[in-house]
Amino acid sequence: MRLGFCIREALRSLRRNAVPSFAALASVLVTLLVLGVFIPIVQATTGAANDVRGKVLVNVYLQDDATPADVTRVRAALVADPQVRSVEFVSKEAALRRESEQNPDAYKLLGGTNPLPDTLRVTPKNPDNVLALVTKLAPTQGDGGVTGADPAIESVRSSKDDTEKILTATKVVKYTTGLLALLLIVASILLISNTVRLSVFARRREVQVMKLVGATDGFIRWPFVLEGILLGAMGATLAVLLLGVIKVALIDPLVSDFALLAAPQTIGFGMLVGVLFLAGVVVSACGSALSLRRFLNV
């Protein structure tokens, strides 16, 4: 009965206040559409950046005469290090095989010799700590020379310049897109709640009259909030439909061509739709309730 009243009131008011209702609906629609396009882009970009960062490695080259026992010992020490995510062993032979596949002519010249050392490929937990890890495994001595932390370590290398460049570039990309996303979300909330506030403001006299004939605050508020929910839901539905069209018509055919679009970290479409829908409804309902508060204090 009470819910029925709220629904009827909300529908009446949507029908009779078509212009402000449309403005609120349009602002929900537009912001959700922009967010819906932007969120996957941000995610794909950060995903790609993380991929690149994940490729930052530390190569620990062992002495030429390292025994399998040495290998096991060094490997165990590395695995135990809290900064290390994983360690991969590449034997002299495996290294030679791989290199000669990539560069057959150069390795033909070497004949049967194998100049490559046994290598432990270390993936650090956090790519930002790569350089610290290098110094720890091969500390610089007082005379400027470098000695391995373990006698079996011949040298430790990460392509220092490349690593630094990759780290800075990906960091910049991540922070910029993150900041943009944050700004966009704030702007969306402000836009929706302002539009809703305007449409409530346009009806403050109506609220005053309702109070004069003895309506309680709740009696006035709930139809307004329901109206906000309906507007948010309608705007969100339209936005979601449009996003679906964009996905099917534009993105899906391109996925095979662009690795970025197929990045695995991108939010699922269903999840995205759910988040956007909920955000639209909650923001516009809260916007209605909060804007109304001022006018209820009569």
Added chain:
Amino acid sequence: MAATEHELRLRDTRSAQPQLDPRMLAVRPGDPANAIELRNVSRTYDTSKAGLNEASFAVRRGEFVFLVGQTGSGKSTLMRLLIKELEPDSGSILVAGRDIGELRRKQIPFYRRNLGVVFQDFKLLPNRTVHDNVAYALQVTGMGRREIRSKVPDILRLTGLATKLHHYPDQLSGGEQQRVAIARAFVNHPPLLLADEPTGNLDPETSIGIMQLLYRINRTGTTVLVATHDADMVDRMRRRVIELERGRIIRDELAGRYAPSDVSTAEFGALLSEPAPAPQRAPDPADDFDQAFVD
């Protein structure tokens, strides 16, 4: 409670006798027979000196009272204090013997349901039809749809709007809109009806109809307080007149005119010789002012 046609049948306003015994004006503390009682009520606005200045008076249940005075004399301030849209700076306001200053914020809507309010600018809800505007005053009380559907057309017929049920306010003349406002104010049969310049926006002919309607409502026992500029109307109806000037009450006259006049000794004697009127308003189950004070 059915307000039947015969209850509301219009009497000739000019032959209606003053219905107030001056001996009953003595102010008793919290007398529930007083529909309204003000005790030294003052209210100032930030920008001007006096909205209302030490106003004291009492209105008996069932009275019809005109509130007159120039623009800015404080009539609307008094009305807004009674509606509890404003709080007095000092003094107390009693309605039906209860101090409305004691009402908590949550109780105010329930208090207001016992008031009918009519304004110069009608204050109708623009997005509702005539029927729905009147129905809203019943909906706020939680009345069921069926009962509302039977009550609203009745009251609209009494106010002469039977054919306009489904019009929106902007499709009506000023006089018709004010009739809707009065229908809405009266549909709950409130014990007290406040009208702030109800004819201020209307031409003289239309005004007469509106004032007759208010008078008919008064005849059913509802106390009516009308703030007005309309000297003609006040002089014709010869009801009690309270005059304000710069927030002060400067005149309170039974059967008064718009302009100050001395009551002749003969007239006053005639008044006293009349039998004291029976209580205008029998205790009525619908009269639930007191319920507004219940927690």
